[in-house]
Amino acid sequence: MPTLLLSAPHIHSGMTVNRLMRQVIIGLFPALLLGLYLFGEQALVLVMASLAAGLLTEWLCQKCQDKPLGSLLDGSAIVTILLLVMSLPPHFPWYLGALGAAIAVILGKQVYGGLGQNLFNPAMLARVVLLISFPVEMTSWPSPVPVLPALPGLNDLADAFTGATTLGAVMETGSSIIELQLLPLLFGISPGSLGESPLLLLLGGIWMSYKKVIDWRISVSLIIGCIVPATLAWWITPETILSPLAQLSSGGLMLAAFFIATDPVTSPTTPKGRIWYGLGCGLLIFLIRIFGAYPEGVAFAILLMNAVSPLIESTSKHRAYGESK
Amino acid sequence: MLFSKKLIKGGVHPVGQKQLSNNSDILRLPPPKRLFIALKQHSGAPAKPVVKAGDKVNAGQLLATGQGGSANIHAPQSGTVEKIAEHSAAIPGGGKQSMIHLLCDAQPESKYMLPPDYVKLDNNYQSREQLIDIIADAGIVGMGGAVFPAATKLRSTLNKDVDTLLINGCECEPYLTCDDLVMQEQCVQVVGGIRYLLEACGAKKAIIGVEDNKPLAAQSLIDACSEDDNIEVRTLPTHYPMGSAKQFIQALCKVEVPKGKRSTDVGVFVQNVATCAAIYYAVRFARPMTHRVVTLSGAALEKPMNIEAPIGTLISELLASCGGLKADAARIVVGGPMMGHTITNMNTPIMKGTSGILFLHEDELPEQKSSPCVSCGRCVAACPMGLLPNAMAELVANDDLEGAAEQGLSACLMCGSCAFICPASLPLTQYFSYATGEIKRQKQMEQKAQLARRLNQQRTARLEKEAAKKAAAKAAKKAARAAGKRAPRKTTKQEV
Numbered sequence: 001m002p003t004l005l006l007s008a009p010h011i012h013s014g015m016t017v018n019r020l021m022r023q024v025i026i027g028l029f030p031a032l033l034l035g036l037y038l039f040g041e042q043a044l045v046l047v048m049a050s051l052a053a054g055l056l057t058e059w060l061c062q063k064c065q066d067k068p069l070g071s072l073l074d075g076s077a078i079v080t081i082l083l084l085v086m087s088l089p090p091h092f093p094w095y096l097g098a099l100g101a102a103i104a105v106i107l108g109k110q111v112y113g114g115l116g117q118n119l120f121n122p123a124m125l126a127r128v129v130l131l132i133s134f135p136v137e138m139t140s141w142p143s144p145v146p147v148l149p150a151l152p153g154l155n156d157l158a159d160a161f162t163g164a165t166t167l168g169a170v171m172e173t174g175s176s177i178i179e180l181q182l183l184p185l186l187f188g189i190s191p192g193s194l195g196e197s198p199l200l201l202l203l204g205g206i207w208m209s210y211k212k213v214i215d216w217r218i219s220v221s222l223i224i225g226c227i228v229p230a231t232l233a234w235w236i237t238p239e240t241i242l243s244p245l246a247q248l249s250s251g252g253l254m255l256a257a258f259f260i261a262t263d264p265v266t267s268p269t270t271p272k273g274r275i276w277y278g279l280g281c282g283l284l285i286f287l288i289r290i291f292g293a294y295p296e297g298v299a300f301a302i303l304l305m306n307a308v309s310p311l312i313e314s315t316s317k318h319r320a321y322g323e324s325k
Numbered sequence: 326m327l328f329s330k331k332l333i334k335g336g337v338h339p340v341g342q343k344q345l346s347n348n349s350d351i352l353r354l355p356p357p358k359r360l361f362i363a364l365k366q367h368s369g370a371p372a373k374p375v376v377k378a379g380d381k382v383n384a385g386q387l388l389a390t391g392q393g394g395s396a397n398i399h400a401p402q403s404g405t406v407e408k409i410a411e412h413s414a415a416i417p418g419g420g421k422q423s424m425i426h427l428l429c430d431a432q433p434e435s436k437y438m439l440p441p442d443y444v445k446l447d448n449n450y451q452s453r454e455q456l457i458d459i460i461a462d463a464g465i466v467g468m469g470g471a472v473f474p475a476a477t478k479l480r481s482t483l484n485k486d487v488d489t490l491l492i493n494g495c496e497c498e499p500y501l502t503c504d505d506l507v508m509q510e511q512c513v514q515v516v517g518g519i520r521y522l523l524e525a526c527g528a529k530k531a532i533i534g535v536e537d538n539k540p541l542a543a544q545s546l547i548d549a550c551s552e553d554d555n556i557e558v559r560t561l562p563t564h565y566p567m568g569s570a571k572q573f574i575q576a577l578c579k580v581e582v583p584k585g586k587r588s589t590d591v592g593v594f595v596q597n598v599a600t601c602a603a604i605y606y607a608v609r610f611a612r613p614m615t616h617r618v619v620t621l622s623g624a625a626l627e628k629p630m631n632i633e634a635p636i637g638t639l640i641s642e643l644l645a646s647c648g649g650l651k652a653d654a655a656r657i658v659v660g661g662p663m664m665g666h667t668i669t670n671m672n673t674p675i676m677k678g679t680s681g682i683l684f685l686h687e688d689e690l691p692e693q694k695s696s697p698c699v700s701c702g703r704c705v706a707a708c709p710m711g712l713l714p715n716a717m718a719e720l721v722a723n724d725d726l727e728g729a730a731e732q733g734l735s736a737c738l739m740c741g742s743c744a745f746i747c748p749a750s751l752p753l754t755q756y757f758s759y760a761t762g763e764i765k766r767q768k769q770m771e772q773k774a775q776l777a778r779r780l781n782q783q784r785t786a787r788l789e790k791e792a793a794k795k796a797a798a799k800a801a802k803k804a805a806r807a808a809g810k811r812a813p814r815k816t817t818k819q820e821v
């Protein structure tokens with residue numbers, strides 16, 4: 001016989017925070033694996049060192065608290081660290097990666113009180129700290145060299161690229177007339193961050209949307225917010241602005257659309273607010289890419305929108321049932 | 326799905342679990358030895374008993390009259406009133422209630438006591454008021470969930486213009502199949518009751534809404550009302566909480582009941598299917614509401630099924646009729662799993678509003694441990710009332726009840742959709758029911774304090790007045806005495 005009186009509901013959807021995080025990790029995995037394949041053991045060492053340092057920091061922080069929010073293996077720390085690492089240059093020094101992971105955990109999350117309390121996306125916060133502190137390391141982009149020469153054509157493609165990212169090249173030369181090939185563009189086989197393969201991130205994102213892990217509203221509106229002004233600008237000055245497809249598939253746009261902007265903690269909860277938030281992120285990414293001092297603006301755009309997320313939430317309340325229209 | 330317009334806002338899709346109990350006929354129990362009929366069957370004041378210990382009663386005889394928002398209570402079986410005393414009740418939070426202990430006759434003498442002028446009753450009411458009176462006498466209450474006296478609800482339509490009668494056959498709570506089985510087995514009675522209800526509420530047409538996970542029930546009703554042009558059966562998508570009155574109206578009539586208004590204000594009257602069958606029996610056969618169909622289900626139960634049982638049957642006896650438990654019941658729930666409450670004592674009787682008793686196994690239960698809120702917004706998307714459960718829960722957790730009320734707490738249906746979907750397993754509904762209760766309590770305290778203040782003021786005023794009067798009288802006497810000393814007695818007499 002039960003002896004406790006418990007409150008309704010007595011059934012549950014089965015969705016837990018741990019499961020959500022696990023599914024985000026699954027969604028990230030294809031792009032991460034491709035990154036490791038393209039950039040070799042140095043990238044693997046970076047991932048491992050960052051994971052170890054981040055988890056150790058998380059464990060220490062939780063040890064210091066009387067009532068820690070969340071637990072070590074609830075997946076939130078792993079997602080944060082993976083997102084950070086995937087946005088770093090693949091051959092970034094592993095000790096600096098470890099430092100970044102620790103920064104993400106401490107300054108990004110734990111100083112606010114732990115899981116669910118942070119105002120800014122921890123991975124993006126740490127990335128900006130690293131970018132400002134180690135500008136040289138953060139902007140040296142190795143060419144992808146697949147560990148195993150699996151596809152004969154792939155190596156030739158990879159060899160065609162050197163030192164600068166697509167966005168970086170446009171920024172330096174001020175010209176968008178650079179040779180672009182569709183296949184490497186879609187798979188991200190070009191100098192760039194560790195996990196930037198647009199097609200694989202898109203696949204992971206669509207799977208997560210289908211599984212209702214993330215809200216498609218943020219992803220779709222972010223892409224629209226960036227691509228619509230980018231297309232308009234490209235029509236006006238095609239010689240200095242990258243084509244929409246290149247805009248879509250370069251830099252961290254896909255990672256931002258499906259994995260970073262969709263972070264539940266730092267985005268609004270109302271459906272309408274999410275659309276405004278996504279549009280804002282997209283527009284800021286576009287503006288920073290075109291007018292900013294940095295070639296890519298995902299991290300800054302996300303942090304800026306994080307700051308206004310509570311404001312968006314409070315102004316985008318939807319109509320309750322029975323309230324006058 | 327992505328582009329189809331949803332009929333109701335928010336909502337969730339819990340696993341139905343209807344197949345556990347909907348594949349066998351309703352079981353009718355032989356009369357139990359004892360019945361425990363609670364005087365307080367639902368919200369409102371307890372009914373006033375009209376029998377006393379030792380009285381012999383017939384089946385269908387009035388046991389207690391409704392007062393202050395409650396309905397009449399009748400004897401389900403013939404027998405002897407043992408006593409009227411406290412007995413454990415299957416109410417939220419447990420506890421005891423005053424109940425009529427009825428020792429049933431082993432061989433019921435008559436099925437139902439029919440009034441001598443019964444023949445006149447049959448279909449022979451002269452007016453809407455008379456029809457409603459018959460329903461009131463039979464002690465019929467809404468069997469869907471709110472358990473509100475049907476006659477009281479019907480009387481409120483007398484001075485309002487009701488256009489459509491909506492009959493709720495959604496049964497959106499998982500596990501429960503009692504309405505499903507009633508619709509299948511008693512479709513003729515349900516439709517008969519709808520015909521009476523159409524007259525009683527003055528509506529022009531009736532729409533029966535059935536969720537599409539009950540095709541057999543829908544088909545039975547379509548067959549049963551094939552002769553009626555003004556009764557229509559409509560299937561609705563299976564979507565919790567479709568059966569909540571406000572959402573049901575929204576789905577069928579595309580209107581929302583404005584905040585603070587009732588369904589009759591938008592020209593609709595909602596009643597549950599099982600209530601319709603009860604109204605049919607009451608009007609056609611002068612049979613009061615003494616029985617109901619209860620779903621017994623859950624993975625811990627040997628043979629889940631529906632039982633038509635007399636009101637007052639002990640849950641333990643119903644359990645025995647279902648073959649007992651086959652596993653440990655980690656939780657016993659009265660009502661549906663989304664909104665029902667738990668009990669720990671099975672030695673408690675069913676009441677008019679008991680739609681189901683669930684014996685849930687450990688595996689069916691939710692995660693008990695909550696994790697922190699990650700503001701994923703699933704509760705916002707799931708709220709059928711368009712509220713912000715995450716924001717309200719945070720305010721309640723910080724004891725800001727006023728803030729929660731401003732966010733629309735009073736509109737909360739306690740449907741449990743938010744807590745069902747919450748990945749952090751936060752007890753959101755518990756927060757809201759606590760806050761609602763606490764606000765009510767504070768209001769009552771405030772009213773009490775106001776009353777005390779007013780009484781005190783009145784008392785002080787009265788005392789002051791009396792004191793003033795006394796002083797005046799004293800002064801007058803003194804003056805009179807002084808005057809008497811000076812003036813001759815005669816003048817005083819003249820003054821008087």
